[in-house]
Amino acid sequence: MAKSKILFECQSCGNQQRKWLGKCPECGSWDSFIELKAEQIKILKELEHANSKASEAICIDEVEIEKFSRISTQDDELDLVLGGGLVEGSLVLIGGSPGVGKSTLLLKIASNLANSGKKVLYVSAEESKTQIKLRANRLEANGSNLFLLTELCLENIIEELHKKDYSVLVIDSIQTLYSDKVSSAAGSITQVREITFELMRLSKAYNISIFIIGHITKDGAIAGPRVLEHMVDVVLYFEGDATKEIRLLRGFKNRFGNISEVGIFEMGPKGLISAKNLANRFFTRGRATSGSALGVVMEGSRALVLEIQALVCESAYPKRSATGYERNRLDMLLALLERKLEIPLGHYDVFVNVSGGVKIGETAADLAVVAAIISSFKNRPLSKDSVFIGELSLNGEIRDVFHLDIRLKEAKMQKFKNAIIPSKPLEDIGLRYFVAKELSQVLEWM
Structure with missing residues (x-):
């Protein structure tokens, strides 16, 4: 008899081993391994077999480019992040922390699509139909083509899909569903893998666009196996503090477009709305205070003027903290200030914050961060009419940045007058420029 x-x-x-281990070699979790039952192993083999069908190689010159049909979600910011609209038959995963507005946004989007003539099925495994209806009334998100279903079982959801000719399906959330084919609990690795695979098959077979809401872990990643993000077509993350109005929707994967675009939303009485005119919400133009500098960063194709705040105070046990800015980059800039400008920050606490809940992922804000730190250290306010743009190297050189003209045009649109930059722009934007090649020149200007 075979063993x-x-x-x-x-x-x-989701890492698999032939024997039990106390610590996972993949993610480092302790006591996270469980033994799979025979039925679960059988399902895994079926999934592997479905994904390993042999195909014949063809010459790249013979490949015909497939044309994707897109539909507008009636939301400019979401369409921007999706690459121009929702692709029919695509599988979109949206993650974010609790209370950030995932369900609110998708209910509004479902209503928009329903009002445009698409039949939409909104499946909630966490709320009752009454709760969803109350939220829909508040968001003004009702429509005759929008159908609600409160269901936990995947098979029942599929049965409902076959009853009507639905074009869009919204799942809230993937971790709360279960399949009768899998004996493990809802939210387990095997359940999430099986359900996602089945939804992917449905989206391609019936040309249904599917939105999936996913919970995130304490580390900010989508809860569940990494294969979840690999199987879907688009992965979007909501960023922002649930206690603040501004939310950012950032793309991390998109098979139908680029991932450089960022959608900006504002949470209001009627839910999340596209922030079309919120470019001036990330900085203040009041009285000049020490420890505040303004920079311009690129978020996709759009330039944003951001306020960088810094607090430097003497301490016996110095601390370094950064919110919205990379901590390692901050340590490098502080070392640069001590070495090149001989500013003794070794006995000072240094705190840096980016206003509006934005996370800076580029180096063009280096000059603004340094200016805010020096301003706080010297207790010298900086002009609210000036923006700092530039990347700092380890030898104190201020380097050019990409899309300088676009950044300066945004600064001009926001009625700034001065710009401290590493080189003159290709065209005259209408600002007064102070070209600085070395960090010491900025200190002279201040």
Whole structure:
């Protein structure tokens, strides 16, 4: 009699081993391995077989480019992040922390699509129909083509899909569903893998666009196996503090477009709305105060003027903290200030914050960060009519940045007068420029 194979799976990342381990070698979680049952191992083999069908190679010159049909979600910011609209038959995963507005946004989008003539099925495994209806009334998100279903079982959802000719399906959320084919609990690695695979098959077979809401872990990643993000077509993350109005929707994967675009939303009485005129919400134009400098960063194709705040105070046990800015980059800039400008920050606390909940992912804000730190250290306010743009190298050189003209045009639109930059722009934008090649020149200007 053949000996049955034993398989253990990590419930944090989905790593599989032939024997039980106390610590997962993939994600480092302790006591996360559980033994899979025979039915679960059988499902895994079926999934592997479905994904390993042999195909014949053809010459790249013979490949015909497939044309994707897009539909507008009636929301400019979401269409921008999706690459121009929702692709029919695509599988879109949206993640974010609790209370950030994932369900609110998708209910509004479902209503928009329903009002444009698409049949939409909104499936909630966490709320009752009454709760969803109350929110829909508040958001003004009702429509005759929008259907609600409160269901936990995947098979029942599929049965409902076959009853009507639905074009869009919204799942809220993937971690709360379960399939009768899998005996493990809802939210387990095996359940999420099986359900996502089945939804992917449905989206391609019936040309249904599917939105999936995913919970995130304390580290900010989508809860569940990493294969979840690999299987879907688009991965979007909501960023922002649930206690503040501004939310950012950032793309991390998009098979139908680029991932450089960022959508900006504002949470109001009627839910999340596109922030079309919120370019001036990330900085203040009041009285000049020390420890505040303005910079211009690129978020996709759009330039944003941001306020960088810094607080430097003497301390016996110095601390370094950064919100919205990379901590390692901050340590490098502080070392640069001590070495090149001989500013003794070794006995000072340094705190840096980016207003509006934006996370800076580029180096063009280096000059603004340094200016805010020096301003706080010297207790010298900076002009609210000036913006700082430039990347700092380890030898104190201020380097050019990409899209300088676009950044300066945004500064001019926001009625700034001065710009401290590493080189003159190709065209005259109408600002007064102070060209600085070395960090010491900026200190002279201040």
